[in-house]
Amino acid sequence: MYHAAETVNVGLAAPLDESGLIRAAQNGDQDAFERLVREYDQSVLRIATNLLRSPDEARDVYQDAFLKVYRNLNSFRFDCSFHTWLYRIVTNICLDRLRRRKVRKEESTSVETPDGMVDRVTQVREEGAHANPERQMWNRELSGGIARGLAGLTPRERTVFELRHYEGLRLREIGDMIGTTEEAAKNCLFRATQKMRLSLETFV
Amino acid sequence: MNCLEAGKEIPNYCYGEVSSELEELVESHLADCPACRTELARHRKFLELLDEREPMLDSSMLVQCRSQLNTAIRQQASVEASHSAGWRGWHRVLETLRDFSRVQIPFKVPVGAMALVALGFVGARYTPEKFGGVRAATMEPLFSSVRSVEPNAGGQVQIAVDETRRHIVSGSIQDPQIQELLVSGVTDGSNAGVRLKSIQFLHDQVLPAGVGSADVDQVRAALLGALRNDPSAAVRLKALDGLKQFASDATVRTALAGVLQKDEDSTVRMQAIEMLATHHDDSLVGVLQNVVQKEDSPLVRAQITQLLAQLKASVGTY
Numbered sequence: 017m018y019h020a021a022e023t024v025n026v027g028l029a030a031p032l033d034e035s036g037l038i039r040a041a042q043n044g045d046q047d048a049f050e051r052l053v054r055e056y057d058q059s060v061l062r063i064a065t066n067l068l069r070s071p072d073e074a075r076d077v078y079q080d081a082f083l084k085v086y087r088n089l090n091s092f093r094f095d096c097s098f099h100t101w102l103y104r105i106v107t108n109i110c111l112d113r114l115r116r117r118k119v120r121k122e123e124s125t126s127v128e129t130p131d132g133m134v135d136r137v138t139q140v141r142e143e144g145a146h147a148n149p150e151r152q153m154w155n156r157e158l159s160g161g162i163a164r165g166l167a168g169l170t171p172r173e174r175t176v177f178e179l180r181h182y183e184g185l186r187l188r189e190i191g192d193m194i195g196t197t198e199e200a201a202k203n204c205l206f207r208a209t210q211k212m213r214l215s216l217e218t219f220v
Numbered sequence: 221m222n223c224l225e226a227g228k229e230i231p232n233y234c235y236g237e238v239s240s241e242l243e244e245l246v247e248s249h250l251a252d253c254p255a256c257r258t259e260l261a262r263h264r265k266f267l268e269l270l271d272e273r274e275p276m277l278d279s280s281m282l283v284q285c286r287s288q289l290n291t292a293i294r295q296q297a298s299v300e301a302s303h304s305a306g307w308r309g310w311h312r313v314l315e316t317l318r319d320f321s322r323v324q325i326p327f328k329v330p331v332g333a334m335a336l337v338a339l340g341f342v343g344a345r346y347t348p349e350k351f352g353g354v355r356a357a358t359m360e361p362l363f364s365s366v367r368s369v370e371p372n373a374g375g376q377v378q379i380a381v382d383e384t385r386r387h388i389v390s391g392s393i394q395d396p397q398i399q400e401l402l403v404s405g406v407t408d409g410s411n412a413g414v415r416l417k418s419i420q421f422l423h424d425q426v427l428p429a430g431v432g433s434a435d436v437d438q439v440r441a442a443l444l445g446a447l448r449n450d451p452s453a454a455v456r457l458k459a460l461d462g463l464k465q466f467a468s469d470a471t472v473r474t475a476l477a478g479v480l481q482k483d484e485d486s487t488v489r490m491q492a493i494e495m496l497a498t499h500h501d502d503s504l505v506g507v508l509q510n511v512v513q514k515e516d517s518p519l520v521r522a523q524i525t526q527l528l529a530q531l532k533a534s535v536g537t538y
């Protein structure tokens with residue numbers, strides 16, 4: 017049936033008409049809005065969970081962010097890409113939360129364990145249920161190291177690091193999202209990487 | 221470039237975040253410097269270790285988030301619609317509703333003025349050819365969705381594609397075809413904002429300007445349909461508004477009694493009571509006595525009780 021693909025291709029695998037969807041949503045089309053949400057909400061939830069290391073807070077961020085989008089979609093003027101605009105909203109909400117957390121001097125998701133501060137959300141990939149005890153120990157230590165490293169980053173460093181390392185966004189775009197220059201974002205990433213590297217010193 | 225400088229650039233170099241000139245400098249240093257090559261290898265190992273982290277994201281979380289968002293948005297829409305809509309203040313709803321949809325259509329357009337009506341997708345029966353004197357422009361298809369996929373005899377595949385086209389139609393509010401579209405907009409409008417505006421145009425401009433009696437029936441039927449079936453309370457309120465001039469009509473009064481029994485929005489129920497009260501008929505007291513006992517909202521109950529008192533009837537056994 018390979019030749020059938022030619023027939024299918026004609027005008028069908030049309031890429032999502034994003035600006036059409038945005039305009040429709042701006043005109044009050046709820047379905048269009050929902051399609052926009054579904055296009056991006058997995059990334060939004062992932063970013064929020066990774067940045068805040070807390071599923072509960074990530075859920076709140078998801079709500080806050082998309083409600084903000086819903087209320088402010090009218091002010092979106094297509095002068096940047098929609099996902100930059102959306103991620104800007106998301107990272108700003110996360111940054112606010114990280115900063116407030118710093119003020120309250122609490123790391124809501126970190127818990128004390130015999131191995132030190134361990135991030136509940138940071139889980140290192142298990143090599144199946146039958147992983148050997150040594151490997152399990154190594155996994156625990158690595159995840160502790162990553163958690164300690166992340167906890168030692170400033171909110172801004174953490175954001176830049178997450179977005180660059182785990183989301184693979186470019187520094188130029190990240191700078192744009194958090195309201196700073198590419199150069200400043202680059203310095204921020206450098207500091208974050210240094211700190212993370214230090215906390216994983218025993219592994220490299 | 222020396223080792224110190226190269227060491228500083230290695231992290232950004234690994235992320236591909238150095239300029240092409242800098243990249244060349246780093247690479248030519250690495251080519252000659254075993255120590256920095258070792259450092260590069262260690263840094264890459266470090267980056268790989270970071271990737272061992274996996275977030276604890278379970279799939280139910282996304283489902284949960286989506287449904288919470290849906291609820292929040294529906295609430296928001298109804299708050300927008302009924303904000304400050306207390307008893308006697310319900311008309312203020314309409315002020316809010318003018319901003320309900322984001323298409324900017326002035327509401328107080330003089331009768332006979334050209335009205336631009338964007339109705340979204342109202343059905344394939346509205347083809348451009350149908351608009352004789354009305355200006356219609358066909359635009360590119362907006363969305364395609366695959367309806368069916370079937371193999372055919374030639375070993376090929378036959379695919380049915382539904383395309384949603386958007387036509388922008390403009391014409392005088394007195395144009396029968398524009399009126400027909402407005403009537404369709406009342407029930408087929410793709411969102412509450414469109415349905416509201418369709419009713420608003422019909423109510424403010426089409427009905428006062430006078431249309432043929434057959435068309436009045438059509439308008440009334442569309443408004444009744446919206447009153448009975450529209451999921452948006454704001455649209456149902458607006459439909460009530462449009463039905464005011466038919467308040468003595470038996471079909472409309474039956475529908476109003478139905479609203480009292482079934483509509484889940486208390487503002488809609490109160491408005492229906494007010495309309496019922498403007499024309500007395502034999503069935504009114506019976507209808508009111510019947511619903512007052514089942515009514516949950518104290519405000520609505522008070523309104524019915526007051527009305528029954530005016531009608532000098534007993535409120536029954538509640």
Ligand SMILES: [Zn+2]
Pocket residue numbers: 222223224226249253255256
């Ligand atoms: Zn060197």
